[in-house]
Amino acid sequence: MRHRTVFLLLALSLAWAGSAAGKTVIKLGVVTIPGSAQNICAEKFKEIVEARGDFEVKIFHSASLGTESELLQQIRMNSIQMGVITDGPFDTMVPEARVISYPFLFDSFESVDRVLDGPAGQELLLRLERAGFKGLAFSENGFRNLTNSKRPIHSAQDLAGLKIRVMESILHKELWRLLGANPTPMGWPIYTELQQGTIDAQENPLSVIYNYRLFEVQKYLSLSSHVYSSHIDVANLQWFQGLPEPDREVVLRSMREAAQFQRAWSRRNEADFLRKLKDEGMVVDEHPDLESFRSRVQNLKDLEIYSGKETQDLLQKFFGAIRK
Ligand code: EAX
Numbered sequence: 001m002r003h004r005t006v007f008l009l010l011a012l013s014l015a016w017a018g019s020a021a022g023k024t025v026i027k028l029g030v031v032t033i034p035g036s037a038q039n040i041c042a043e044k045f046k047e048i049v050e051a052r053g054d055f056e057v058k059i060f061h062s063a064s065l066g067t068e069s070e071l072l073q074q075i076r077m078n079s080i081q082m083g084v085i086t087d088g089p090f091d092t093m094v095p096e097a098r099v100i101s102y103p104f105l106f107d108s109f110e111s112v113d114r115v116l117d118g119p120a121g122q123e124l125l126l127r128l129e130r131a132g133f134k135g136l137a138f139s140e141n142g143f144r145n146l147t148n149s150k151r152p153i154h155s156a157q158d159l160a161g162l163k164i165r166v167m168e169s170i171l172h173k174e175l176w177r178l179l180g181a182n183p184t185p186m187g188w189p190i191y192t193e194l195q196q197g198t199i200d201a202q203e204n205p206l207s208v209i210y211n212y213r214l215f216e217v218q219k220y221l222s223l224s225s226h227v228y229s230s231h232i233d234v235a236n237l238q239w240f241q242g243l244p245e246p247d248r249e250v251v252l253r254s255m256r257e258a259a260q261f262q263r264a265w266s267r268r269n270e271a272d273f274l275r276k277l278k279d280e281g282m283v284v285d286e287h288p289d290l291e292s293f294r295s296r297v298q299n300l301k302d303l304e305i306y307s308g309k310e311t312q313d314l315l316q317k318f319f320g321a322i323r324k
Contacts, residue, residue, distance in 0.1 A: 023056040024247065027080040029071040031188050033062045036211050038084040038231055040265050041139040045084075045233075045258035053250040067187025069168045076132045078236045086141050087230045088167035093131045095311045096124055097232065098171035099318045100138075103297045104290070106228040109267055111322055112140075116230065120321040124314060128232070134240040136252055137259035140266045141229035142205030147218035147282075150200050154222070155289035156180060156296050164201040165190050174305055175227070178297050194218060205229065206273035207266065215280040222285045223274075226293060233259055 028045070030038035039061055046057035060080065065071055068089045074080045090097035099105075106112045115121055116138045125135025146153060148162060159181040166172040166183045176183035184199060193199050194217040202214070203226070209215065233255050240248060278284055306312055 023054045024243070026055055026057045026082055026251075027060060028057055028082040028084070029060045029065050029074065029080045030084050031061075031063050031066075031068045031071060031086075032208075033211065037139070037141055037205070037207055037262065037266055038086075041084045041231065041233065041258050041262035044261045045255050048257055049251060049254035052254060053247060055247075055250075063187075063189060067168065069187060072133075075234060075236050078239050081239050082136075082233075082235045084139060084231045084233050086167065087232055088169035088172055090128070090232055091169050091171050094128055094133075095170075095305070095308050096127045096314045098169070098305065099124065099311065099315045100230050101169070101171055101227045102315065102318065103175055103226050103300065104294055105318065105322065106143075109263075112228055112230075113263075114324070115318060115321040118321055120314070120317045123317065125232075127310070127314070128234060129237055132237050133232075133234040134237045135232060135234055136255040137233045138230040139233055139259040139262045141231055142207060142266055142270065143225040144203045144205055144227045144229050145209070146201060146203045146222045146224045146226070147209055147214060148201035148220050149194065149197070149218050150220070152220050152222070152283060152285055153224075153288065154285055156292040162201050163199045164203070165193060165199045166203075170305055172227075174303070175297060175300065178300065179293060180296065191217065203227075205266075206270055206277060210273045210276050210280075215277055215282050219281075219283055220285070221277060221282045222288045224288055224290065224293065226290075 028042055030042050032038045042059050046059060049055045049057060065074060068085050071083045071085055072089060072093065075083050087097055087100045121138060128135040150162065151158065153159060156179055159179050162181040164176055164181045164183050165186045166176050168185045168187055173183050173185050186193065189212060190202060191212060194202065194214065235251065243251065301315060306315055
């Protein structure tokens with residue numbers, strides 16, 4: 001009897017300890033430093049989801065777990081469960097992901113929201129499942145702009161021979177090759193490489209150029225807006241499917257709300273980042289000759305990297321959704 005009581009007490013206390021500490025821990029990776037677009041989304045997600053459910057979100061940031069490609073691998077292996085990751089690096093695993101960054105696809109935030117939040121964007125999120133990701137939402141990196149240390153870049157002719165770092169993305173490499181530059185794919189961050197002159201140029205949204213103090217090592221900025229870059233906010237698919245239904249709902253809704261919040265943040269601050277970059281002394285070309293850029297990449301949709309049936313199909317859906 002006594003033994004049974006002790007056993008029961010022990011079992012109860014274990015159960016109690018289990019539920020007290022029984023929060024579902026979510027490890028979430030972003031490559032960037034606090035204050036960056038990815039971190040804004042990740043922190044908002046943590047705040048919302050922890051308030052709504054039995055979750056504890058541990059955010060790993062500042063490249064502590066490696067590059068974005070490495071974070072994607074870790075999510076796939078479930079050593080971390082979630083990530084807020086720039087769209088670019090997805091395309092080595094899911095070719096359809098390269099439709100978002102198709103050059104000069106979007107001309108406004110309004111069309112970004114309509115397409116990504118509409119059926120075309122939602123279809124892309126579903127396509128990620130084949131690679132083991134649950135696509136939850138799109139947050140925003142932003143329209144990407146070119147910087148370099150060599151010379152003002154006004155038209156595509158000025159790009160000849162420029163050594164540019166691109167994301168670890170098949171599309172981005174091909175894009176800059178077509179534009180006439182000399183692209184090298186590299187994970188983020190890249191300050192040292194720019195400082196040492198291993199590369200001359202890079203392209204990123206204004207917030208990134210400012211937060212990473214790239215104005216210290218890049219004199220020239222061209223507002224090229226050549227590509228709209230999202231983050232795809234993902235979870236490990238099996239882990240997500242293993243959650244009880246109500247928890248799945250909470251995770252999904254919380255990330256959607258965090259993404260909406262972060263997109264608004266990104267848009268509210270863009271003009272301010274441009275002003276700050278000018279204040280830091282960058283030489284800005286606000287109206288580069290984008291026709292010269294466009295004409296070099298106009299055949300991209302017919303090239304091999306878009307020739308897979310599923311990728312071409314989704315690209316056409318994106319084109320169609322933009323025209324609506
Ligand atoms: O968000 O690798 C990149 O250029 C990304 O835009 C970077 O992670 C900053």
